[in-house]
Amino acid sequence: MNILLIGSGGREHALAWKMAQSPLVDVVHCAPGNPGMDDIGPCFDVPVDDVDGLVKLALQIEPDLIVIGPEAPLALGLSDILRARGFDVFGPSQQAAQLEASKAFSKARMVKYGVPTAAYGEFTDAAPAKEFLRSMTAPYVLKADGLAAGKGVVIAATLEEADAEIDEMLSGKFGSASATLVIEEFMHGEEASVFVITDGEGAIYLPAAQDHKRVGDGDTGPNTGGMGAYAPAPVVSKDIMARVKREIAEPMLKGMAKDGMPYQGVLYIGIMVTPEGPKVVEFNARFGDPECQVLMKGLQGDIVPAILIAATGGLKGNEKDLERLLELDRFQPSATVVLAAKGYPGSYEKGTPIKGVKEAGAIDGVTVFHAGTDVAADGVLLAKGGRVLNVTASGKTLREAVDRAYAGVDAIDWPEGFCRRDIGWRALGQS
Ligand code: AMP
Ligand code: GLY
Numbered sequence: 001m002n003i004l005l006i007g008s009g010g011r012e013h014a015l016a017w018k019m020a021q022s023p024l025v026d027v028v029h030c031a032p033g034n035p036g037m038d039d040i041g042p043c044f045d046v047p048v049d050d051v052d053g054l055v056k057l058a059l060q061i062e063p064d065l066i067v068i069g070p071e072a073p074l075a076l077g078l079s080d081i082l083r084a085r086g087f088d089v090f091g092p093s094q095q096a097a098q099l100e101a102s103k104a105f106s107k108a109r110m111v112k113y114g115v116p117t118a119a120y121g122e123f124t125d126a127a128p129a130k131e132f133l134r135s136m137t138a139p140y141v142l143k144a145d146g147l148a149a150g151k152g153v154v155i156a157a158t159l160e161e162a163d164a165e166i167d168e169m170l171s172g173k174f175g176s177a178s179a180t181l182v183i184e185e186f187m188h189g190e191e192a193s194v195f196v197i198t199d200g201e202g203a204i205y206l207p208a209a210q211d212h213k214r215v216g217d218g219d220t221g222p223n224t225g226g227m228g229a230y231a232p233a234p235v236v237s238k239d240i241m242a243r244v245k246r247e248i249a250e251p252m253l254k255g256m257a258k259d260g261m262p263y264q265g266v267l268y269i270g271i272m273v274t275p276e277g278p279k280v281v282e283f284n285a286r287f288g289d290p291e292c293q294v295l296m297k298g299l300q301g302d303i304v305p306a307i308l309i310a311a312t313g314g315l316k317g318n319e320k321d322l323e324r325l326l327e328l329d330r331f332q333p334s335a336t337v338v339l340a341a342k343g344y345p346g347s348y349e350k351g352t353p354i355k356g357v358k359e360a361g362a363i364d365g366v367t368v369f370h371a372g373t374d375v376a377a378d379g380v381l382l383a384k385g386g387r388v389l390n391v392t393a394s395g396k397t398l399r400e401a402v403d404r405a406y407a408g409v410d411a412i413d414w415p416e417g418f419c420r421r422d423i424g425w426r427a428l429g430q431s
Pocket of ligand 1: 044118141143153184186188191213242270281282296
């Protein structure tokens with residue numbers, strides 16, 4: 001079987017690496033891919049938001065399965081266009097992907113299907129937004145409705161700050177993404193991510209993961225796309241997982257299907273584990289990055305059958321078989337450490353050389369996924385993004401996985417890079 005995988009981040013490198021190990025797979029084609037993915041299959045230089053270019057590429061390659069990694073092409077409706085051309089696609093329709101692309105859409109669905117989430121209001125004008133704010137208590141959670149590259153959420157400590165933020169957002173701080181605003185109740189608790197592979201009816205639940213969004217050790221400093229992750233996350237106990245299935249995933253999937261927009265692909269459920277139980281922080285229409293890297297590293301079985309059946313339908317009733325193929329019961333504790341360019345998530349230098357990636361990957365249990373790398377004409381690996389490498393490891397215990405990942409980090413010579421040194425701290429502190 002031939003696969004076309006769309007994307008170029010660490011998430012996609014991990015997916016390509018995992019899918020290429022399946023006995024079902026001959027070639028994983030990537031668009032646009034990255035230097036790490038280049039070692040796995042042919043990469044084609046078509047950007048993820050070039051819908052026409054990607055359709056042309058698919059018609060040329062004629063893959064048996066297309067896997068869409070990031071949210072941008074999903075929000076542009078790439079799945080629908082490819083499905084209309086007869087391709088089997090892993091990734092939700094444009095309508096279903098609105099669970100990520102529009103916070104107002106997502107909140108309205110949760111309310112309709114009775115899914116626990118923070119109380120909220122939706123606004124396009126400042127006066128009613130500020131009036132609503134005064135019915136809430138601090139801290140105030142303000143969210144741009146649309147996709148804002150992970151920057152569209154502001155948590156304001158005071159009314160003055162929140163008022164000013166409302167004015168800024170509604171006057172175009174995030175362009176059209178913040179023309180509509182969601183104001184939410186602040187939820188207290190610990191966050192985790194649950195990933196559900198689904199064809200819209202049946203569902204397979206992967207082990208829960210936890211991301212580290214803040215840039216600094218001890219969860220300090222500004223938010224980032226994610227500085228590291230680990231799985232399984234013990235905060236999602238058996239009981240919490242059962243509640244996520246029963247109270248969140250099942251009513252969402254059933255409701256979306258009933259309303260004529262079945263959700264196919266992977267549903268990322270960002271939860272807050274509150275004293276009252278799990279509540280939804282957000283949905284995403286794709287795997288998390290860097291959560292995907294630890295899931296792919298920790299899974300000992302084959303993920304391709306689950307992805308394929310989610311794309312083609314017929315998952316319901318086959319969950320047990322697919323879980324056996326995934327070898328979910330043998331999942332190995334895993335961790336990933338993000339190496340980022342100094343200055344990230346602010347401005348940073350590009351084009352600095354990185355050495356030792358091969359040496360890091362040779363350490364027992366370690367795999368280095370590329371996120372923002374480039375190769376110079378002389379073959380030297382260069383940094384080209386904010387988040388550059390994901391040093392990922394599995395082990396018999398999370399402690400072993402984390403130690404291996406940091407051994408990998410220490411084998412890499414990149415003076416212009418940095419990482420957090422406390423990935424996994426919540427789980428390690430508990431054990
Ligand atoms: P989102 O993009 O909606 O996931 O929000 C980004 C981050 O803001 C989340 O990962 C949480 O850490 C935080 N956050 C968002 N909504 C809330 C909320 N209602 N209560 C507390 N924290 C929140
Ligand atoms: N790691 C957070 C995300 O992928 O949205």
